[in-house]
Amino acid sequence: MSSRTINGILEGQRLTNLEEHSVSRRDFLKFCTAMAATMGLPLGMANVIASALESAKRPPVIWLHYQECTGCTESLLRSTHPAIEHLVLDLISLDYSETLSVAAGHNVEEALHKSLEENAGKFILVVEGSIPTNEGGIYCKIGGRTALDLVKDIGGKAAAIVAIGSCASWGGVQSSHPNPTGAKGVAEILSDKTVINLPGCPASPYNLLSVILYYLTLGKLPELDPMGRPIFAYGRLIHENCERRPHFDAGRFVTDFGDEGHRLGWCLYKIGCKGPETHANCPIQLYGDVGANAWPVGTGHPCFGCTEKGVGFTKPVHQQASVFNVTPPATFPDIVEEKTSGGFTIGGAAIAGAAAGAALAAGIKITKNMPSSEEKES
Amino acid sequence: MNIGRRDFFKIASVGALTCSGAQPALAEPRRELSPKAIGILYDATLCIGCKSCEVACKKRNNKSKVHSEIEEFYGVEMAWDSARDLDANTMNKIKLYKNGTGEVKDRETDGFSFIKRACMHCVDPDCISACPVSALTKDPVTGIVKYDIDACCGCRYCQVACPYLIPKFEYDKAFPQLVKCELCRHVVSDGGLPGCCEFCPTGASIFGPVRALLEEAKKRLSMSEGETYDFPIATVDAEHRTVRPVSKYVNYVYGEKEGGGTQYIMLSGVPFQKLGLPALPDHSSASLSEGVQHTIYKGMILPIALLAGLSFLTYRSTKKDEKSD
Numbered sequence: 001m002s003s004r005t006i007n008g009i010l011e012g013q014r015l016t017n018l019e020e021h022s023v024s025r026r027d028f029l030k031f032c033t034a035m036a037a038t039m040g041l042p043l044g045m046a047n048v049i050a051s052a053l054e055s056a057k058r059p060p061v062i063w064l065h066y067q068e069c070t071g072c073t074e075s076l077l078r079s080t081h082p083a084i085e086h087l088v089l090d091l092i093s094l095d096y097s098e099t100l101s102v103a104a105g106h107n108v109e110e111a112l113h114k115s116l117e118e119n120a121g122k123f124i125l126v127v128e129g130s131i132p133t134n135e136g137g138i139y140c141k142i143g144g145r146t147a148l149d150l151v152k153d154i155g156g157k158a159a160a161i162v163a164i165g166s167c168a169s170w171g172g173v174q175s176s177h178p179n180p181t182g183a184k185g186v187a188e189i190l191s192d193k194t195v196i197n198l199p200g201c202p203a204s205p206y207n208l209l210s211v212i213l214y215y216l217t218l219g220k221l222p223e224l225d226p227m228g229r230p231i232f233a234y235g236r237l238i239h240e241n242c243e244r245r246p247h248f249d250a251g252r253f254v255t256d257f258g259d260e261g262h263r264l265g266w267c268l269y270k271i272g273c274k275g276p277e278t279h280a281n282c283p284i285q286l287y288g289d290v291g292a293n294a295w296p297v298g299t300g301h302p303c304f305g306c307t308e309k310g311v312g313f314t315k316p317v318h319q320q321a322s323v324f325n326v327t328p329p330a331t332f333p334d335i336v337e338e339k340t341s342g343g344f345t346i347g348g349a350a351i352a353g354a355a356a357g358a359a360l361a362a363g364i365k366i367t368k369n370m371p372s373s374e375e376k377e378s
Numbered sequence: 379m380n381i382g383r384r385d386f387f388k389i390a391s392v393g394a395l396t397c398s399g400a401q402p403a404l405a406e407p408r409r410e411l412s413p414k415a416i417g418i419l420y421d422a423t424l425c426i427g428c429k430s431c432e433v434a435c436k437k438r439n440n441k442s443k444v445h446s447e448i449e450e451f452y453g454v455e456m457a458w459d460s461a462r463d464l465d466a467n468t469m470n471k472i473k474l475y476k477n478g479t480g481e482v483k484d485r486e487t488d489g490f491s492f493i494k495r496a497c498m499h500c501v502d503p504d505c506i507s508a509c510p511v512s513a514l515t516k517d518p519v520t521g522i523v524k525y526d527i528d529a530c531c532g533c534r535y536c537q538v539a540c541p542y543l544i545p546k547f548e549y550d551k552a553f554p555q556l557v558k559c560e561l562c563r564h565v566v567s568d569g570g571l572p573g574c575c576e577f578c579p580t581g582a583s584i585f586g587p588v589r590a591l592l593e594e595a596k597k598r599l600s601m602s603e604g605e606t607y608d609f610p611i612a613t614v615d616a617e618h619r620t621v622r623p624v625s626k627y628v629n630y631v632y633g634e635k636e637g638g639g640t641q642y643i644m645l646s647g648v649p650f651q652k653l654g655l656p657a658l659p660d661h662s663s664a665s666l667s668e669g670v671q672h673t674i675y676k677g678m679i680l681p682i683a684l685l686a687g688l689s690f691l692t693y694r695s696t697k698k699d700e701k702s703d
């Protein structure tokens with residue numbers, strides 16, 4: 001990150017000239033097009049996104065960290081197409097982030113309070129990490145206050161709340177049995193508010209970016225599924241878009257790591273892939289911007305189910321998934337199959353008809369001849 | 379010949395009485411399951427419909443992929459699973475029961491279930507009873523119902539006799555033979571597994587001694603819905619297992635008693651009759667028909683008695699004729 005960008009964040013200045021940050025107009029428009037595609041918007045929307053990005057006042061964002069590994073922030077920082085750190089950091093006014101702030105201690109806490117006062121009801125709150133609730137939430141404290149207290153206080157003033165990562169979405173790894181800290185997701189703490197969940201371990205940074213751009217462009221939140229996840233990113237099962245799906249359909253399964261099927265890239269279902277019960281766009285969006293196959297299943301490891309509550313960090317890694325089908329496909333034969341072949345065909349019926357006709361004609365002829373033959377005998 | 383209409387009915391009724399009056403008594407004691415009999419347990423609640431078994435079955439038994447209308451639809455060339463039913467190229471078929479919206483697996487209403495159809499390897503097979511030339515035989519140890527092309531005369535009585543409509547005939551071949559699952563006996567004899575069991579990813583089809591399979595099936599039925607269980611994969615005593623919650627079962631092991639019992643037994647969440655499996659009595663049709671036949675011809679007493687009676691009647695009527703002349 002350039003020092004200029006950091007200054008930009010700290011001073012909260014609006015950046016009008018992207019070239020100043022080594023982002024060309026062409027790269028910028030390419031980015032907008034890619035984002036439109038990620039959000040499932042028509043390509044014509046790229047221009048609308050571009051103008052929204054250029055004209056909108058940068059919304060203030062407060063980014064809170066609780067029980068987590070900071071992996072979501074780390075993956076966001078490593079997004080690269082094109083130079084995403086510039087765009088993310090220039091797009092929003094990141095008023096508070098423990099990881100990215102240069103300031104520390106009382107200075108940064110002061111910045112938080114100042115921003116909260118100024119932007120009450122206007123800022124976007126991003127929460128990373130789960131919130132401990134046991135023993136009054138003493139397991140995680142910042143500036144002497146518990147995470148539980150902070151999230152309730154700050155969450156109550158936010159315009160929109162985004163829970164990034166599995167921890168913030170539903171508790172993540174900390175909520176696994178026996179869950180000593182009573183870790184919970186943001187939506188459980190702020191049950192009266194709409195929380196956009198972006199689960200994943202780490203969450204795909206492009207899903208966060210898309211949500212923010214969607215909000216800036218259209219002025220509303222994207223459509224969410226019953227688990228609070230944006231439909232555009234979590235609407236389909238991994239199994240539906242998996243590059244190894246044809247192997248599943250053809251019954252070619254890896255039975256052991258390193259076996260023939262594994263080397264040939266067969267389906268990982270048998271060794272515990274959770275793709276058939278996990279909703280996410282990993283097979284399409286991939287990770288790390290390094291090209292094809294850059295996602296767990298692409299590298300040969302079964303899907304872990306990190307975006308799905310009750311699957312990731314809950315089911316054993318090599319336990320087989322329940323195959324979740326909305327309706328069974330139509331390519332299976334019914335219990336009682338109507339015979340489509342082997343019965344009467346038009347050609348067969350014609351031949352049979354001809355034979356029957358010939359027999360009938362012969363019969364008539366013989367019957368006609370009979371009296372005459374009797375006459376001859378007599 | 380002067381047998382009156384009255385006399386004819388008398389003779390006929392004797393024959394009818396011999397056959398019908400003694401039905402249950404004539405049913406022969408059914409064949410018992412061999413202690414080393416092997417078979418398959420198919421658990422429909424574990425089946426995910428991947429058709430892995432169909433592919434494995436065809437590969438193992440040298441059956442070919444075929445061209446079908448599926449190709450156009452899916453843009454593939456030749457498919458393993460395009461058959462709509464068991465046929466001369468398909469010994470094993472996954473079929474689908476679907477009701478209403480078909481939302482929930484293993485539910486009778488508005489649900490769906492898969493079912494795997496193949497030879498049931500009956501304990502007392504009707505096909506063997508019907509076969510006039512012993513082309514179909516039951517292995518005394520493994521209990522596999524085997525087919526011998528060299529003995530087969532092509533009468534296809536077995537097709538009519540089978541209550542499950544399993545045997546298929548190669549009508550399109552110049553030198554046809556009968557096709558049905560033989561439990562991959564060419565592999566099993568060397569300690570291998572039937573293709574369907576070896577390649578089933580979920581353990582929906584498992585191979586093993588029938589007694590152990592029955593025990594396993596009853597254990598599953600005794601567990602309550604939602605309880606977790608380590609389901610074995612490929613064989614009933616496999617080390618490779620996978621943990622899953624137990625589904626709701628219909629409290630019945632299909633094949634334990636059907637037609638005298640089968641060596642291919644099934645569990646399901648949907649009633650078996652909905653899955654196209656017939657409700658059969660506890661004894662095989664063969665036990666009844668063979669019982670009748672064997673009683674009639676026992677020591678040739680009844681045929682000889684019948685012949686004697688008929689001869690007497692003939693003799694008496696011819697005498698009358700001679701006298702009147």
